[in-house]
Amino acid sequence: MKNKLNLFLKNSFLAIAFGFILFFVYSVYSFFNQIKLNTEIIKLNNEFQKINMSGNIINSELEIIKTFLRTKFPEFNNLKNYSNLTFSSDSIKHHKKSIILLFIGECGACFDNEIPIWNEVYQKGSSQNYFMMAINASNQIDLVKKYFYEKSTLFPIVNDNGIFSNFKRYPFVEMITFVVQSNLMIEKVHISWSQNIEHTKKFSNEIL
Structure with a gap:
């Protein structure tokens, strides 16, 4: 009975440890994945701002040419x-x-x-x-x-x-x-x- 209890506790500990390792690995993966995603979002936002700024400048240029x-x-x-x-x-x-x-x-x-x-x-x-x-x-x-x-x-x-x-x-x-x-x-x-x-x-x- 004592051996079975020790085996159960050992298996439970291993399962918990394995689960913790999986959780840790997944957390690290999710963290870096989120950083990568945030970086891509920032890049896209910067590109959008450049496009938007270029559009504003082009519109201003057309207006200035037309005016002067x-x-x-x-x-x-x-x-x-x-x-x-x-x-x-x-x-x-x-x-x-x-x-x-x-x-x-x-x-x-x-x-x-x-x-x-x-x-x-x-x-x-x-x-x-x-x-x-x-x-x-x-x-x-x-x-x-x-x-x-x-x-x-x-x-x-x-x-x-x-x-x-x-x-x-x-x-x-x-x-x-x-x-x-x-x-x-x-x-x-x-x-x-x-x-x-x-x-x-x-x-x-x-x-x-």
């Missing part, structure tokens, strides 16, 4: 760079074409990524009597100072004095590029965003 293409670029005076040099729209009138980069967002990443592209455009355009400058109409007034000390841009960057403040009504847009004729007529419009630098490379090839 074949209209006159605003005339401006007394826009100063960090060296205190003054620029006006007369510079546009004295050149064959002008390329104006307008900063309106708060990120700055778009322009940082595209500086080599625009420096190349500036170098090639200078030989064709093109004028090029960037206007900072964003709330980051230190951008002009930043790029002045970095010496990363070949063309002048100036702070807006309020003339271009209405352009900030496009919440998903960081930078707008205008190609302007000597009579101030806007010939081309481009929107930059950090996740699609190829979009800007293609546009830059179309300018020159």
Whole structure:
């Protein structure tokens, strides 16, 4: 009787231990499976946000092109760079074409990524009597100072004095590029965003 009781207790212990091991293995498997599932959900959510953001940017670009293409670029005076040099729209009138980069967002990443592209455009355009400058109409007034000390841009960057403040009504847009004729007529419009630098490379090839 005692042997049977010991055998029963032993088998019960083994069964409980085996059950615990199975439960532990299943718990670990479920835990890592849940982590994997959560990771996939996060990835899908990030992709959705990118698609949604791209859609918003594309819609903004279409709206901006529709609004400003074949209209006159605003005339401006007394826009100063960090060296205190003054620029006006007369510079546009004295050149064959002008390329104006307008900063309106708060990120700055778009322009940082595209500086080599625009420096190349500036170098090639200078030989064709093109004028090029960037206007900072964003709330980051230190951008002009930043790029002045970095010496990363070949063309002048100036702070807006309020003339271009209405352009900030496009919440998903960081930078707008205008190609302007000597009579101030806007010939081309481009929107930059950090996740699609190829979009800007293609546009830059179309300018020159």
